[in-house]
Amino acid sequence: MALTDQELIAGFINIIGQEHVITNSSDLEPYLIDWRKRYRGQAIAALRPASTEEVSAIVKLCAANQIAMVPQGGNTGMCGGATPNPTGRQVVISLQRMNKIRELDASNQTITVEAGVILQALQEAATAANRYFPLSLGAEGSCCIGGNLSTNAGGTSVVRYGNTRELCLGLEVVMPNGDILNSLRSLRKDNTGYNLRDLFIGAEGSLGIITAAVMKLFPVPVAQWTALVAVPSAEAAVELLNRFQAGASAQLTGFEMMSDESLALLKHYYPALASPLAGPNAYEVLVEISDYESEEHATQLMESILSGALESGCATDAAIASSLAQARKFWDMREHVPLAQADDGPNIKHDVSLPTSAIPTFVATCNEMLRKKYPGIRIINYGHLGDGNLHYNVAGPSSAETESFFVNRSKEIQALVYKEVEKLNGSISAEHGVGQQKVDYLKGHRGEVALNVMQAIKRALDPHNLMNPGKVVSL
Amino acid sequence: MALTDQELIAGFINIIGQEHVITNSSDLEPYLIDWRKRYRGQAIAALRPASTEEVSAIVKLCAANQIAMVPQGGNTGMCGGATPNPTGRQVVISLQRMNKIRELDASNQTITVEAGVILQALQEAATAANRYFPLSLGAEGSCCIGGNLSTNAGGTSVVRYGNTRELCLGLEVVMPNGDILNSLRSLRKDNTGYNLRDLFIGAEGSLGIITAAVMKLFPVPVAQWTALVAVPSAEAAVELLNRFQAGASAQLTGFEMMSDESLALLKHYYPALASPLAGPNAYEVLVEISDYESEEHATQLMESILSGALESGCATDAAIASSLAQARKFWDMREHVPLAQADDGPNIKHDVSLPTSAIPTFVATCNEMLRKKYPGIRIINYGHLGDGNLHYNVAGPSSAETESFFVNRSKEIQALVYKEVEKLNGSISAEHGVGQQKVDYLKGHRGEVALNVMQAIKRALDPHNLMNPGKVVSL
Numbered sequence: 001m002a003l004t005d006q007e008l009i010a011g012f013i014n015i016i017g018q019e020h021v022i023t024n025s026s027d028l029e030p031y032l033i034d035w036r037k038r039y040r041g042q043a044i045a046a047l048r049p050a051s052t053e054e055v056s057a058i059v060k061l062c063a064a065n066q067i068a069m070v071p072q073g074g075n076t077g078m079c080g081g082a083t084p085n086p087t088g089r090q091v092v093i094s095l096q097r098m099n100k101i102r103e104l105d106a107s108n109q110t111i112t113v114e115a116g117v118i119l120q121a122l123q124e125a126a127t128a129a130n131r132y133f134p135l136s137l138g139a140e141g142s143c144c145i146g147g148n149l150s151t152n153a154g155g156t157s158v159v160r161y162g163n164t165r166e167l168c169l170g171l172e173v174v175m176p177n178g179d180i181l182n183s184l185r186s187l188r189k190d191n192t193g194y195n196l197r198d199l200f201i202g203a204e205g206s207l208g209i210i211t212a213a214v215m216k217l218f219p220v221p222v223a224q225w226t227a228l229v230a231v232p233s234a235e236a237a238v239e240l241l242n243r244f245q246a247g248a249s250a251q252l253t254g255f256e257m258m259s260d261e262s263l264a265l266l267k268h269y270y271p272a273l274a275s276p277l278a279g280p281n282a283y284e285v286l287v288e289i290s291d292y293e294s295e296e297h298a299t300q301l302m303e304s305i306l307s308g309a310l311e312s313g314c315a316t317d318a319a320i321a322s323s324l325a326q327a328r329k330f331w332d333m334r335e336h337v338p339l340a341q342a343d344d345g346p347n348i349k350h351d352v353s354l355p356t357s358a359i360p361t362f363v364a365t366c367n368e369m370l371r372k373k374y375p376g377i378r379i380i381n382y383g384h385l386g387d388g389n390l391h392y393n394v395a396g397p398s399s400a401e402t403e404s405f406f407v408n409r410s411k412e413i414q415a416l417v418y419k420e421v422e423k424l425n426g427s428i429s430a431e432h433g434v435g436q437q438k439v440d441y442l443k444g445h446r447g448e449v450a451l452n453v454m455q456a457i458k459r460a461l462d463p464h465n466l467m468n469p470g471k472v473v474s475l
Numbered sequence: 476m477a478l479t480d481q482e483l484i485a486g487f488i489n490i491i492g493q494e495h496v497i498t499n500s501s502d503l504e505p506y507l508i509d510w511r512k513r514y515r516g517q518a519i520a521a522l523r524p525a526s527t528e529e530v531s532a533i534v535k536l537c538a539a540n541q542i543a544m545v546p547q548g549g550n551t552g553m554c555g556g557a558t559p560n561p562t563g564r565q566v567v568i569s570l571q572r573m574n575k576i577r578e579l580d581a582s583n584q585t586i587t588v589e590a591g592v593i594l595q596a597l598q599e600a601a602t603a604a605n606r607y608f609p610l611s612l613g614a615e616g617s618c619c620i621g622g623n624l625s626t627n628a629g630g631t632s633v634v635r636y637g638n639t640r641e642l643c644l645g646l647e648v649v650m651p652n653g654d655i656l657n658s659l660r661s662l663r664k665d666n667t668g669y670n671l672r673d674l675f676i677g678a679e680g681s682l683g684i685i686t687a688a689v690m691k692l693f694p695v696p697v698a699q700w701t702a703l704v705a706v707p708s709a710e711a712a713v714e715l716l717n718r719f720q721a722g723a724s725a726q727l728t729g730f731e732m733m734s735d736e737s738l739a740l741l742k743h744y745y746p747a748l749a750s751p752l753a754g755p756n757a758y759e760v761l762v763e764i765s766d767y768e769s770e771e772h773a774t775q776l777m778e779s780i781l782s783g784a785l786e787s788g789c790a791t792d793a794a795i796a797s798s799l800a801q802a803r804k805f806w807d808m809r810e811h812v813p814l815a816q817a818d819d820g821p822n823i824k825h826d827v828s829l830p831t832s833a834i835p836t837f838v839a840t841c842n843e844m845l846r847k848k849y850p851g852i853r854i855i856n857y858g859h860l861g862d863g864n865l866h867y868n869v870a871g872p873s874s875a876e877t878e879s880f881f882v883n884r885s886k887e888i889q890a891l892v893y894k895e896v897e898k899l900n901g902s903i904s905a906e907h908g909v910g911q912q913k914v915d916y917l918k919g920h921r922g923e924v925a926l927n928v929m930q931a932i933k934r935a936l937d938p939h940n941l942m943n944p945g946k947v948v949s950l
Contacts, residue, residue: 107717107832108863152666157533160725163664179924188862189638189828190902191627191677193600193917193947194929198673202666208477219721242582246694249767250635250725293776302716311486355661357582387663388583413489434668443667449654451937460935461928470667 002065003044005108007043010069012047012091015057016197020048024166031072031092032084039080039436040047042088043070047233050097052180053443054173055101058093059209060178068466069093071205073115073147076139078170078351079435079473081151081204082135088219095146096241098211101125111218115146115210122215131217134161134253138335146188149429150201160253160290163431165201169254170214176207176462201455204433205468207461211439221290224253226305226327227299230281237283237385239314241356244287247305254288256334260383266333269340273333285385286334288327337382338391345402347380348410356388363390366420367393367438370394377405389430392417395411420447434472477540478656480519487522487566495523495572506547506867506944507559514555517563518545525572527655528688529645533568534684535653541942544568546680548590548622551585551614553826554910556626556679556946565798571622575685576600583646584692585661590621590685597690608726609636613810622684625676625854629906631809634861635728635765636693636905640676647691648675651682651937661789674932680943682936691843696765700773701802705756705792711727711837712860713756714789714833719762722780729763730861731809737857743807744815748808752792761805799934812857813866822855822870823888827896828905831863838865841895845888852880864905866894868877893920909947917948 003011012021021026022043031046033039044067049055062069068090072082084090098114098123105111106129113122119140126133135148138156147153149171161167169188169344173196183197200207231237237257244252258266260280267274275448291298299316303321307314323326341347354362367379376397383390394413396405418428418441427440428445443451452475458465465475478486487496497503498520506521508514521540524530537544547557573589574596581604582588590599592614599609610623612630622628623639625644632946634639634649636642644663648656648671658672693784706712712732716751719727733741735755742749745794750759766773777795796802816822829837851872858865871880893903893916903920904913918926931950933940940950 019885074885077911093550105830105832107713108830109720110830152670154664154666157665162641163666166637175924175928179927181924181928182752185900185902185924186830187828187900187902187905189633189859189864189905191629191631191906192640192902192904192913192920193910193925194678194932195627195640195673195677196928198670202670208668226907238582243582247767248692249696250764251767252875289726292722292726297612317847322803353664355580355583355585355660383816384664389664425662427660427662427667430662430664431666435664438667445667447657449650449656450658450668450671452654453650453656453671455929456935457674460931 008065008067009045011032012045015061016047016049016054021293022046022048031094032085032453034080035076039083040130041084043084043090043092044088046092046094048094048097052080052174055093055174055209055211056178056180059174059176062091063177063464063466066424066464066466067091068395068469070146070468071095071142071150071209071342073138074142076117076143077147077151078432079437081433081435082147083272085160085470086217093209095144095211102212104129105186106131108186108215110277110309111217112184112186112212113145114212115144117145118363119145119148130220132220133215133217135164135167145215147253149201149210149213150204151433154384154387154389155383156256157253158384159255160250165198167216168197168201169216171210172212173208173210175230176467179442181208183216184212187351189388196276198238202433204435204472206472208334223290223295225289225291225293225302226321226328226330227287227302228275228277228319229285229287229306229315230277231283231314232286232316233282235365236314238356238359240285240309241386242310243314244305248301249287251289251291251301253290253454256286258284258334258337258381259379259381262337262380263346265340265380266337269343270336273329273336276319281316287332315339329371340381341393344395344399347393347402348406348413349394350417350428351416351430351432352392352417352422352428353387353389354421354426356385358424358426359385359390360425361389363419364427366392369416374409398431436471439472439474440471478622487520487533488553491522491524491529497523499522500637501804506569509553509555509558514558516559516561517549518559518567519563521569523572527649528886529840530568530649530684530686531653531655534649534651536777537566538652538727538939538941541939541941542566543553543944545943546570546625546684548619549593549617551618552622552910553907554912556908556910557622560945570619570685570686574855576589577687580661581606583661585689586692587659587661587687587689588620589687590619592620592659594618594620594623599685601692601796601919601932605695605931607695608690608692610639610642613813620690624676624685624688625679626908629862629864631731631859632728633859634730636724640673642691643672643676643688644691646672646675646685647687647710648683648685656683659687659689661677668723670853677908679932679947681794681947682942696767697893698766698770698773699776699802700764700766701796701805702762702777703752703794703805704760704781704790705752706758706760708757708853709838711789712760713831713834715760715784718784718789719780723764723776726764726766727861729761730766731761732857732860733809733812733853734856735760736853737812737855740815740819741812741856744947745811745817748804748811750808751794756791761809791948803941813856816868819870819874819880819915822868822877823885825889825892826865826905826907827867827868827892827901827903829896832858833899833901834863834865837895837899837901841867841904843891844891849884850864911946
């Protein structure tokens with residue numbers, strides 16, 4: 001017979017202690033709502049285990065009582081993937097207390113961390129060992145590596161180091177039945193059977209709970225050199241990218257783009273972060289080069305590629321950061337575009353990716369189509385051009401109309417934008433994941449066969465649909 | 476009612492035409508045996524479809540008649556993964572006629588190829604478009620990219636570019652029921668649901684048949700600079716690796732190690748390939764640096780790192796290739812070690828990987844243990860040190876005893892070596908896969924939970940166990 005809620009809670013207390021079973025409504029509140037306050041749910045309790053064994057025991061108790069579980073890290077997701085549903089019949093399992101760095105092997109360039117380690121703490125642990133952990137994103141001060149893995153987070157250095165997926169060598173996962181899957185090996189090569197690791201990465205907790213991971217580390221660059229480059233068009237931006245790829249190869253560690261409207265918004269809300277380049281420019285690109293020799297070599301490489309670009313016309317102006325402070329300012333510009341947007345009010349967000357060669361066509365077609373249909377709209381187009389990832393966001397004609405435009409036009413504009421993305425074989429979720437936000441788009445995007453395969457895997461590993469149900473793949 | 480074999484063959488002929496349904500025993504022979512002649516099977520027929528639709532139709536016919544299928548590419552695998560079983564109730568599906576390059580996007584740095592494209596043809600197509608495809612291995616003149624993907628092949632540039640897995644962006648797969656899964660997108664970022672791609676990569680055709688793939692391309696290096704470096708110990712070899720990682724970062728594109736006994740064997744069978752360094756040396760390391768600026772810059776970088784290594788004592792001697800011919804000779808040395816072994820007779824092979832930091836311990840412990848137990852044995856230890864991957868092969872005391880030593884000692888020596896590998900959290904198959912050779916080791920290596928998960932996935936996607944049954948994961 002199933003336990004009553006009180007018996008269940010007594011069971012959880014028995015596993016992790018009273019103070020880590022959160023049930024009173026004010027303490028529970030932060031676990032029930034996402035940081036952007038778009039998704040809200042209810043829960044029997046939020047549970048804060050401190051070890052893999054405790055997670056396993058909780059999962060076994062939940063499985064025995066058919067209680068659905070919602071794993072949660074720093075709760076900084078964009079798609080509601082870590083928010084419980086409104087039934088109040090789920091539990092949130094927070095991994096935040098699992099925050100130990102288990103091992104750092106500087107020679108092998110690996111670090112073994114628990115899921116609740118905050119990204120910034122991981123970066124700092126690497127730095128302290130004279131190594132570099134490249135994953136970097138806006139939420140790094142509060143997001144956890146378990147969440148980064150579960151959503152396969154992207155960020156600003158994917159152009160060189162790949163997504164979180166590419167940075168992971170091994171995982172420890174608590175399966176939906178409570179079994180502990182230990183694949184925490186620090187190996188660059190291991191061809192022994194199916195690659196389970198990459199199935200859990202990006203599954204947003206719907207196939208099991210990631211409790212620990214082995215991540216790759218890298219040597220620390222001797223110098224990082226940053227430039228802000230004006231380009232006359234999206235075509236020119238892609239040509240500039242190709243020039244840096246050819247000339248700097250893996251030394252190209254950042255390539256971010258901001259459209260003129262993004263820069264105008266930035267200037268309005270953060271005047272101190274206005275671009276130092278004479279404008280307006282169709283786009284400005286932030287380029288970062290990392291060097292393992294010297295500052296001189298980095299400067300020389302940057303200048304040589306830029307002078308070729310200026311000559312060819314794909315760049316029309318450029319400012320090379322002359323100090324760490326100025327380099328920081330260029331990055332601040334890029335990072336404050338989304339903040340300026342938030343200040344401006346809600347906007348219709350699209351986290352899309354395309355082959356970089358298709359980006360000029362996408363931008364031209366989509367801009368024209370939308371501007372014609374919705375005169376006066378502002379297209380805040382910026383993002384990780386080096387990875388083909390655009391945050392192509394649409395805001396109403398003026399700040400005053402932003403809210404109503406958002407409420408009335410979101411569905412239709414998203415449908416229009418996604419249609420253009422699909423035409424060019426892009427993705428409707430480049431780095432933010434699916435969560436509960438994009439579940440209904442999955443079949444249209446991935447196709448029926450892929451959805452069938454995903455559902456078959458979900459059913460095979462989580463036959464009672466208890467692990468973050470309703471997220472990613474609906475059954 | 477199931478079809479007779481004759482009706483079945485008529486069905487295949489109906490799909491792909493008489494000349495591509497191979498049934499007569501002499502034409503069938505090469506499809507039934509692996510290239511090392513270790514595994515031999517029987518088959519109803521070998522089928523040579525030319526399109527994804529033909530593969531799909533064949534699979535549907537097989538599925539309807541419960542006929543098991545063995546996908547095969549260039550048939551150059553090391554573990555019998557592409558060889559049918561002896562029952563004569565299976566069909567071999569050869570992808571060799573699916574050899575079209577469907578698209579090359581130089582700006583996006585991607586190429587879309589069919590599974591039967593020979594690796595070397597892929598490399599050449601990239602070169603013709605002024606791009607570089609880095610996957611490189613001994614069999615590149617005959618292996619197919621579909622097989623490289625199915626076995627997640629490694630090779631000599633993994634230290635920089637990763638395994639075949641890391642080079643792939645999208646796949647087209649014919650599922651065990653004949654459905655065509657099309658995920659051929661040329662995207663660096665796509666977080667829309669479960670990552671199915673990496674499940675099929677390395678599954679050795681046991682979850683479906685890879686028919687096409689989108690692979691990454693890279694800019695062509697301006698210069699590649701090669702050196703042969705003598706090191707006094709395995710510890711020194713790892714220190715040398717760390718120095719090159721710190722100093723050259725991603726410009727380090729090759730780091731291969733050969734033990735003194737490997738070099739002696741090489742000298743014996745290929746005197747022209749004897750090392751130019753004064754010996755004996757505990758190990759000699761082949762280092763390759765790729766440069767995107769100039770030959771001068773590459774030389775300078777190589778010399779600067781090497782002089783530091785010589786000073787520190789982790790290197791005792793070094794020869795930098797002064798010509799392309801000499802660089803080619805250094806690579807020939809490395810590539811001829813396995814050939815010299817083959818000339819010498821059978822040996823007990825181990826394709827293992829370890830954290831690079833654990834390699835000195837592994838080599839010291841394992842060498843001592845084996846030499847004590849089997850006096851006079853030769854340990855031909857060489858491999859991709861940069862990835863922690865050793866081909867740690869054991870041969871009998873003299874060439875005369877090689878055959879009998881191999882026959883009598885294989886099982887026990889493999890068990891001893893694998894035990895040391897497991898102690899240090901290594902892998903018993905770094906790059907060769909599982910095939911039929913290592914199926915029985917899987918549970919011990921990956922653990923019961925992982926095996927359960929793999930079996931659940933296999934059952935979910937291939938419920939009738941028709942897709943390369945008995946390979947990788949046995950049910």
